[in-house]
Amino acid sequence: MTPSERPSGLGRGVALALAVVYLVWGSTYLAIRFAIETMPPFTMAGLRFLLAGGALFAWARATGAPAPRRRHWGPSALIGALLLLGGNGGVVWAELRVPSGVTALLVAVEPVWVALLAPLLLGHRRAGLRVAAGLAAGLLGVAALVVDPRGLDPSSVDPLGAAVLLAAALSWAIGSLVSLRFELPESRAMASGMQMLAGGALLTALGGAAGEWSRLAGSAPSPRSLAAFAYLVLFGSILAFSAYGFLLRAARPTVAATYAFVNPVVAVLLGWALAGEPLGWRVGVASVLILAAVALLISGEGPRPRREAALPGGPPSGREREIRDGDADATRAAAADAHPG
DSSP states (O other), rough: OOGGGGGOOOOOOHHEEEHHHHHHHHHHHHHHHHHTSSSOHHHHHHHHHHHHHHHHHHHHHHOOOOOOOOHHHHHHHHHHHHHHHIHHHHHHTTTTOOOOHHHHHHHHHHHHHHHHHHHHHHHHHOOOOHHHHHHHHHHHHHHHOOOOOOOOOOOOOOHHHHHHHHHHHHHHHHHHHHTTTSOOSOOOHHHHHHHHHHHHHHHHHEEEEEEEHHHHHSSSOHHHHHHHHHHIIIIIIIIIHHHHHHHHHHHHHHHHTTTHHHHHHHHHHHHHHHHHHOOOOHHHHHHHHHHHHHHHHHOOOOBBBBBOOOOOOSSSSHHHHHHHOOOGGGGGGGGGGOOOO
């Protein structure tokens, strides 16, 4: 079956994984804010991923997954560094300096990075008009949600924090795309666990180099920070990060990246439902734009390959052949044999 003959609709597994990433990661903005109130940012993030990665690794082995081969660790470390050290670590650090609304807006450039870099890193053709319109609608929707023109004061936005957030979104986008080029363990739980172990180790080491370990040892985290940390481990990492890893293999990269548009809306709605925060007209406008963006990106034609050459590193694996076809939706059949991630 050629790329043009494959169905463009979402499979059940993809729809479920998108729902998990939309809802859970939409709640982690607040959880991160609570966690770093009394826990140093890099060490908190590092311990979060070490615990989650260790749990996934152990679960995969206990359920029969073979031990990873030596050649799997290098790519896993690179992906973990890009996604977790550069991506998540940058966001966690920047939240100390940048308001959460601005954080959400700057992180929302990630789907744009994905669309721009896919031709360079995966050999895809450039995004079509429908995808471009979806990206524009998503950015406008997030901007309408988090930027109040009446109170916009550019001087209140820390320039270093904003630059780090843009770099973090770029790092996450690169990590998401290059993960499709490497041979990883067949077990998705094993693959996600290895990436989190590698990224968690790097974040924890960075925290030590920044002097955070002594701060953590010198004061006990508050109950609210500990509860937020536990939520990030169980739901933000084990559940949602695994679902995102599944999406990268089972859907087009631009579809997987739509979470960056939807998460801010989820965060606002949770604030309304749980904290009594008011909903203004901007929430309605933003929701319409973001829903239109998601619809355009999901229904848009998948990127097609510009060349038939195999990816570097030897004969193409099954996943590399899917990338060469240019439409990762072909991997839906593989989704039936494992949980998301």
